Amino acid sequence: MLDLYVAGIQLTGTEIKSIRESKARITESFCEFNDAGELFIINMYIEEYAFGHHFNHNPKSERRLLLNKRELRSLKKDVEAKGNAIVPLKLFLNERGFAKLEIALGKGKKTHDKRDVIKDRDNKIDLARVKKSFNA
Numbered sequence: 001m002l003d004l005y006v007a008g009i010q011l012t013g014t015e016i017k018s019i020r021e022s023k024a025r026i027t028e029s030f031c032e033f034n035d036a037g038e039l040f041i042i043n044m045y046i047e048e049y050a051f052g053h054h055f056n057h058n059p060k061s062e063r064r065l066l067l068n069k070r071e072l073r074s075l076k077k078d079v080e081a082k083g084n085a086i087v088p089l090k091l092f093l094n095e096r097g098f099a100k101l102e103i104a105l106g107k108g109k110k111t112h113d114k115r116d117v118i119k120d121r122d123n124k125i126d127l128a129r130v131k132k133s134f135n136a
Contacts, residue, residue, distance in 0.1 A: 002084070003105040005075070008066035009041070011099060014049035014057050019099050023047035024091055031065065031086035031103060033076055039065040041088060041101065065101060075105065083108040 011019070018024060029043040040062045048056045067075070078084050090102040109117075 002078070002107060003075075004089075005067065005071060005103050005105075007039070007101050007103055009099050009101055010064040010066060012057050014052040014055060015046050015063075016099055017049045017052075018046050019091070020093065020097075021049075026088045026091050026101070029088050031088060033079065037072060037076060039067060039072060039075065039086070041065055044088070044091075065103070078105050 024044070024046045026041075026044050029041055029045075031039055031041050033039055042062050043060060044063060045059055046057065048059055075086060079086060085106055085108065086103055087106045088101055088103050092100055092102070094100050
């Protein structure tokens, strides 16, 4: 991870109520800029609020992230560089009760790095298998 940022999230009333009940997930979500230069989180799942009825929100809708203009410009410049992406790390409530998202600028792995990780994982599995056969 190259840089860490804490961004606010533009939410509706039922969305923040669901987040306060810990019914939100950021797995498989990612961040992208739109044509206007605004940053959005995509694929973030916020469960529908139980008492929302017809006022409920769409659980998988795109949500705008709130950052300073300077931070947005810096992020956009860095994302346009080859191999960089904005990754959401943690969703939390700050001391005032506002939902915040910790995001990071990350650099993708090269092919040889991926191969090394796969090789190490396979070696650990083989070692565990051998240890298990001796202990049994």
